[in-house]
Amino acid sequence: MSRQLSRDTAPEVAVRRLLHASGLRYRVNVPVPGMPRRTIDIVFPKAKIAIFLDGCFWHGCPQHATHPKANSEWWRVKLDKNMARDIETTKHLTSEGWTVLRFWEHESVEDITRQVTATVAAKRAATNKH
Template sequence: MSAARRRDTAPELALRRALHARGLRYRVTYPVPGNRRRTIDVAFTRAKVAVFVDGCFWHGCPEHGTQPHANAGWWATKLAANAARDRDTDRLLTDAGWTVVRVWEHEDPDTAADHIRIVVSAK
């Protein structure tokens, strides 16, 4: 697990490039209000829009998420804790007046960037 990147993953960089190409400016690894140990992948602070790029394995993608067979009980607990933390982070941000957008790593970055641009400009 220590070899897994926490930030600047290929899907995250592709999305950030697409957002920048659309003229959007953002903050990277911005602290979550109410829990400074957690960070927002891409934050639009003025519009209060938080974007998370979720990995299919780590966040339990319904299309591509897998369950390891080796040490299955430990992994099930770990992945369930990740999902619960995601829901808690969404709640913290929503309570603070933020809009949360979650993007799966397998989504097309250009399509995701177009959606995010609409959400940011609506604020």
């Protein structure tokens, strides 16, 4: 487990590269405000947009999650805690006025980038109206 990347995974880097190429600037691996030991993968701080790119195995993707046979009970508890933590983090950020976008690692990098770009544009447009 110690060799598993928790940041700068291939999907994260690919999405960041496309976002940057489209002119968007963001921060990476930012601590979740008010929640120690949790980080947001990609953040647009002024717009309060948090993007998470979740790994299928570690976060329980309904399409691709696998269940190890060795030490299965330990893994079930571990992965259930990960999913509960994801829900808790999303609820916390949402209650603080953040827009939270979660994507699976298997999703198209181009589709993710389009959705993020549209969300950032919409949020900035709404902010500029005030």
